[in-house]
Amino acid sequence: MKGTKERKDKEQPGGERNRVLELILKKPYEMELRESTVLPRPSGDEVKIRLIYGGICGTDLSVFKGTIHYATYPVRPGHELLGTIVEAGEKARYPVGTRVVVLPNTFCGQCDKCRIGKTNICRHKKSLGINTDGGFSQEFVISSRFVLPVPAELPDEKAILIEPFAVVVHAFQKVNVNKDTSVAVIGCGTEGTLAVLLASHLGAEVTAIDINPAKLDMVKGMAPHVRTLHTEQCAGQSFDVVIEAAGAKDSIETGMKLVTPGGSMVLIGITQETRFPVAHVVRNELTLYGSIIYTFPDDFLETMQYLSNDQFQVEPVVSKVMPVSEFRQAFENASSGSFGKIILDFRGA
Incomplete structure (x- = not known):
């Protein structure tokens, strides 16, 4: 240009x-x-x-x-x-x-x-x-x-x-999402909301997670069948695929705890650093993907x-x-x- x-x-x-x-x-x-x-x-x-x-x-x-x-x-x-x-x-x-x-x-x-x-x-x-x-x-x-x-x-x-x-479409190519997949999307900005809609379109069981109730309400208005959770309500939950779209240290750390053993997490959001639970990732054989544009x-x-x-x-x-x-x-x-x-x-x- x-x-x-x-x-x-x-x-x-x-x-x-x-x-x-x-x-x-x-x-x-x-x-x-x-x-x-x-x-x-x-x-x-x-x-x-x-x-x-x-x-x-x-x-x-x-x-x-x-x-x-x-x-x-x-x-x-x-x-x-x-x-x-x-x-x-x-x-x-x-x-x-x-x-x-x-x-x-x-x-x-x-x-x-x-x-x-x-x-x-x-x-x-x-x-x-x-x-x-x-x-x-x-x-x-x-x-x-x-x-x-x-x-x-x-x-x-x-x-x-x-x-x-296209950012979301590229990220979804790294994982298999279908009617037998449970998907959590953390962060309901534009990218997160589009990820929720795409996962739902592909037939997955989708949960949208955010700290902002207004964003969860917006997602619910677009996709009434999607479950919504405040971040504080995530204890005990597990998902085959976790999409991190908030780009926040805490949400990445939360997301890694939500991946079921053998599952995958795709990082779309960007933050400078976070604590990495190596033992948890190794013992549960988790797969982490970075996805850029x-x-x-x-x-x-x-x-x-x-x-x-x-x-x-x-x-x-x-x-x-x-x-x-x-x-x-x-x-x-x-x-x-x-x-x-x-x-x-x-x-x-």
């Missing part, structure tokens, strides 16, 4: 300047909506995308609060991105008019990890909205390697969930298949769609823990 500095010196042919509104996080807790510097025409394999929706996720909130050590400032936030190609370079993979979702984690395609298909752990990965400019702008330019067309049958309100849901495009394509299924209802995951002009309230709502996914609407900004 074109960085802020690179945009300063470019003009459209004929001297026309193409300026758009963009969000800029100047430093933690200091964000503004401003008119951008000059936006270039796409060249080579690049495309210019006019943004439809941008989802606010926990990572955006962490960058906003300054708690990610490798974040750089100033930075344009945003990595859950749905838009339409409005201009295309001569070598772009997709034509003007294509509605696309964006891969927000770039990969080099050349390192040892990329060569074996593990682009999610590319040694030269950059993350949009964290250590390079993201997409919370009316328009932005990016290589067409990192976009994927969205099926026509997917409405915008479902399509904006492709990127966060997704492989592209395979996990995105599988995610689209789930979302295209009319029986898979995920729309309630989105609590609010708010105009980008209300970004301060949107970030406040997203930080409160009282809402599901908050979406910024960039149309007509």
Whole structure:
């Protein structure tokens, strides 16, 4: 993606300047909506995308609060991105008019990890909205390697969930979840809620666990058949598969105690460290998996298949769609823990 500095010196042919509104996080807790510097025409394999929706996720909130050590400032936030190609370079993979979702984690395609298909752990990965400019702008330019067309049958309100849901789809590939599986999901933010819905869709007996009663109520409203437990009610419980989506030290330690002997735990959430009960893991022959983002495009394509299924209802995951002009309230709502996914609407900004 074109960085802020690179945009300063470019003009459209004929001297026309193409300026758009963009969000800029100047430093933690200091964000503004401003008119951008000059936006270039796409060249080579690049495309210019006019943004439809941008989802606010926990990572955006962490960058906003300054708690990610490798974040750089100033930075344009945003990595859950749905838009339409409005201009295309001569070598772009997709034509003007294509509605696309964006891969927000770039990969080099050349390192040892990329060569074996593990682009999610590319040694030269950059993350949009964290250590390079993201997409919370009316328009932005990016290589067409990192976009994927969205099926026509997917409405915008479902399509904006492709990127966060792909995280869950990738994690579920590490375990076998079916009608004979008991699954506990710890943490009922967006990723956790999507994990609950996917496990339920696959026929598992699902229990959602959180410390926030409001989040448990939201899950119950979306999936009445799912059992919900406060973390303090977990004593004596055991599950074939535990999905940790809270990214908290205590929830990881709780989760390892909940895995039945011979069972598995998948870590989606991220925390710096935790106490590791080696004897418990060894004696019960537990399997622990770490799962980071997704492989592209395979996990995105599988995610689209789930979302295209009319029986898979995920729309309630989105609590609010708010105009980008209300970004301060949107970030406040997203930080409160009282809402599901908050979406910024960039149309007509």
